[in-house]
Amino acid sequence: GLFVTLLGGLPMRASASTTNANTDVVPVEIDDGVTIAEAGKYEIDTGFLKDYNYGETHRKEALYTFSTVESLKSSTLANLKNGVVVYTKGYYQPGDTGRACYKIGTSCKAGGIELANGLYANLMADEYTDAEGHLWAVVNVMQLGAHGDGSAADNQAINDCIALAGSFSGEDTFYRAMAYLPAGEYKCTDKIYCGQHSINVCGEGESTILFTDNDYRKDSGYSEFFFEVWGASDVYFGDFTLEGREVDLYHYMRQFVLVYSQNIYVKSVDMLIPQETYHSYYFQDKQYSNFCCYCGNSDITVDDCKMVQMSGTYRGANVGVLDLYSAGEENITIMNCDLYGNARDEQIGVFGTEANSSHIKNVDFINNTVHFYEPKYVENIGNATMRVTIAYSDSNDVQDVRFAGNHFIAECDSKFMTFGAVTNCIIEKNIMEIKCTYKTWSSVFDSANKEDDNILIRNNDFYLTSDENFGKGNFIGGRLTFTKNRVFTDVPLAFGFMGRVVKDNEFVFLGNVGKFMAVSDGSKISGNTVYSYGKLDGLCSFSADDDTADLAFTDNVIYDYQRNTSPRGIWDAVSSIGAKANSVTFCPFLLSVKRHPPHIPVPSIMIGLIDTVIGASYFFAVSVTNFIMISGPMVMIISNFSPASSISLSGTVTLPCSP
Numbered sequence: 001g002l003f004v005t006l007l008g009g010l011p012m013r014a015s016a017s018t019t020n021a022n023t024d025v026v027p028v029e030i031d032d033g034v035t036i037a038e039a040g041k042y043e044i045d046t047g048f049l050k051d052y053n054y055g056e057t058h059r060k061e062a063l064y065t066f067s068t069v070e071s072l073k074s075s076t077l078a079n080l081k082n083g084v085v086v087y088t089k090g091y092y093q094p095g096d097t098g099r100a101c102y103k104i105g106t107s108c109k110a111g112g113i114e115l116a117n118g119l120y121a122n123l124m125a126d127e128y129t130d131a132e133g134h135l136w137a138v139v140n141v142m143q144l145g146a147h148g149d150g151s152a153a154d155n156q157a158i159n160d161c162i163a164l165a166g167s168f169s170g171e172d173t174f175y176r177a178m179a180y181l182p183a184g185e186y187k188c189t190d191k192i193y194c195g196q197h198s199i200n201v202c203g204e205g206e207s208t209i210l211f212t213d214n215d216y217r218k219d220s221g222y223s224e225f226f227f228e229v230w231g232a233s234d235v236y237f238g239d240f241t242l243e244g245r246e247v248d249l250y251h252y253m254r255q256f257v258l259v260y261s262q263n264i265y266v267k268s269v270d271m272l273i274p275q276e277t278y279h280s281y282y283f284q285d286k287q288y289s290n291f292c293c294y295c296g297n298s299d300i301t302v303d304d305c306k307m308v309q310m311s312g313t314y315r316g317a318n319v320g321v322l323d324l325y326s327a328g329e330e331n332i333t334i335m336n337c338d339l340y341g342n343a344r345d346e347q348i349g350v351f352g353t354e355a356n357s358s359h360i361k362n363v364d365f366i367n368n369t370v371h372f373y374e375p376k377y378v379e380n381i382g383n384a385t386m387r388v389t390i391a392y393s394d395s396n397d398v399q400d401v402r403f404a405g406n407h408f409i410a411e412c413d414s415k416f417m418t419f420g421a422v423t424n425c426i427i428e429k430n431i432m433e434i435k436c437t438y439k440t441w442s443s444v445f446d447s448a449n450k451e452d453d454n455i456l457i458r459n460n461d462f463y464l465t466s467d468e469n470f471g472k473g474n475f476i477g478g479r480l481t482f483t484k485n486r487v488f489t490d491v492p493l494a495f496g497f498m499g500r501v502v503k504d505n506e507f508v509f510l511g512n513v514g515k516f517m518a519v520s521d522g523s524k525i526s527g528n529t530v531y532s533y534g535k536l537d538g539l540c541s542f543s544a545d546d547d548t549a550d551l552a553f554t555d556n557v558i559y560d561y562q563r564n565t566s567p568r569g570i571w572d573a574v575s576s577i578g579a580k581a582n583s584v585t586f587c588p589f590l591l592s593v594k595r596h597p598p599h600i601p602v603p604s605i606m607i608g609l610i611d612t613v614i615g616a617s618y619f620f621a622v623s624v625t626n627f628i629m630i631s632g633p634m635v636m637i638i639s640n641f642s643p644a645s646s647i648s649l650s651g652t653v654t655l656p657c658s659p
Contacts, residue, residue: 025431027367028405034364035331037301039265042236046202049180054140057126058101062087067094073113080104098142111144111160125168134175137168141181148184155188166196181240183207189215195231203240211243217251225257232261241270244277253287260296270306277311287315296327302334309341312375316343321363323352333364342373344381346389350401359397372410383413383437391420393448399423408432419447419455427457436466447478452500455480464489503527509534528556
């Protein structure tokens with residue numbers, strides 16, 4: 001319930017229970033319009049690999065047994081000839097998980113061991129039959145010499161493991177191949193590469209960590225990608241963590257990158273860049289990002305991943321769906337992920353180049369939880385802006401982009417979501433809790449699109465607040481359609497809405513609003529319900545120069561709960577229009593406040609309404625009735641009038657509405 005205390009000579013203030021509204025997002029269904037990479041069907045329970053008896057599949061074929069790989073390499077046995085199978089009890093020590101069988105050959109496969117006689121011992125895959133009878137090839141990275149101890153470099157062993165699994169998947173014997181990374185911390189001093197087909201790359205969740213630190217490419221220098229998937233297809237990545245541990249100069253921009261790849265499913269792969277990654281002096285104009293579709297990809301699904309980019313760099317996205325080589329991106333789905341970011345620039349970006357060949361089609365960002373924070377070192381890089389960018393103004397052929405079922409909890413200076421040259425962009429069924437930092441004066445949603453119907457924002461819940469004492473320029477601006485949304489704000493707005501099509505929404509304004517709408521030629525403002533508890537100076541102003549503008553302001557219901565604090569007869573409903581518009585239609589003005597129980601949705605703990613001003617100072621009350629009329633249908637607690645003789649309290653106090 002909402003309780004109001006009237007204090008003589010003081011503003012009215014409200015305290016509201018945070019249980020009044022539900023800020024849990026209802027997930028949207030994965031319907032036929034959402035493309036899910038078929039590689040997801042190859043997800044398999046890898047629990048059996050922890051206790052798997054490695055090397056046993058071909059052990060009966062082994063002619064010789066060695067204690068370790070080192071003893072095999074140094075052996076001078078005359079019978080180590082082409083085609084002979086040997087067994088090692090471990091890679092570094094007998095009994096470790098690197099035990100394996102090898103076949104001697106004249107050529108070296110990935111991770112092959114050169115012998116003293118000039119031949120090579122190539123790892124033989126272990127085998128596993130799944131519940132459906134499919135035969136898998138299994139390669140454990142420990143069989144390729146990985147340590148997993150956080151000290152020795154393991155990137156070569158990981159690359160060999162992935163490459164070798166890919167070679168087995170190409171054999172008719174196997175259904176698929178699995179590159180397995182058991183629990184451990186794998187130090188990487190160079191990039192990880194996957195260009196294989198029909199494999200799974202799996203670990204043990206948070207216990208499998210591939211990390212970079214100051215030793216990464218310290219001799220070879222910069223390369224843009226770390227975990228690079230280039231030219232791969234039909235690959236499932238699951239259950240491991242990538243982590244940046246650099247504390248000085250870094251030699252790549254992007255942690256997990258897809259280029260020219262098809263049918264890729266990424267499940268429960270966490271990408272972490274913590275706040276401690278860099279020193280503050282190095283943040284200026286730097287980029288470090290988690291996940292990126294760089295160009296040329298199709299049928300990509302990222303599911304249930306955590307992406308943390310908290311290093312405070314100037315540019316550092318959690319997710320980028322880009323087309324930087326102008327080769328196109330199609331059918332990209334990001335779902336069920338948990339994102340955290342504090343870079344200055346966009347945290348989520350969908351954009352390509354202006355080249356005619358560039359295109360991005362069918363992107364779904366659904367059922368994610370996204371946390372946006374102000375950068376730690378604002379003095380170095382400025383305040384956060386453009387949290388979500390969907391196309392630049394010169395991006396070519398960006399279409400069918402949908403953000404749905406997401407929960408955004410954001411600190412944002414300006415332009416929470418920006419739109420460029422995109423067609424059929426739908427933002428729907430999201431909850432957006434936005435805490436403005438107000439270092440620049442601009443809109444929450446900003447469109448540079450040329451058409452009203454290219455961007456549809458519908459059926460969302462928005463909560464806008466701030467710890468600052470400043471206001472926001474406007475909530476939306478530019479050409480877009482804003483419909484059937486619920487908006488709650490306790491901050492001042494200069495112009496509430498500057499969108500072209502605003503219809504069938506519900507607005508609750510606790511802060512002052514200069515104008516509800518700033519309209520331009522062709523604006524259609526209809527069917528909205530507005531509850532104004534702050535000062536509403538006017539309904540709209542005209543912001544175009546076209547004398548033949550066709551404006552419509554119809555069927556809107558305004559509940560102005562502060563109208564009776566001053567002797568004004570009507571709102572300053574129309575300003576600066578004059579003769580510029582020939583067909584301007586307004587709903588009938590409400591000459592008296594319509595008594596209607598307001599709907600005040602209360603967001604989560606992030607936005608508290610304690611001590612929120614919903615009225616103005618009132619020094620010249622002549623009766624209790626005037627006080628009551630300020631607030632409309634609210635439960636009243638009347639107290640502390642001073643001096644009491646200035647207000648008539650005689651007889652029974654009658655409220656002009658039902659408490």
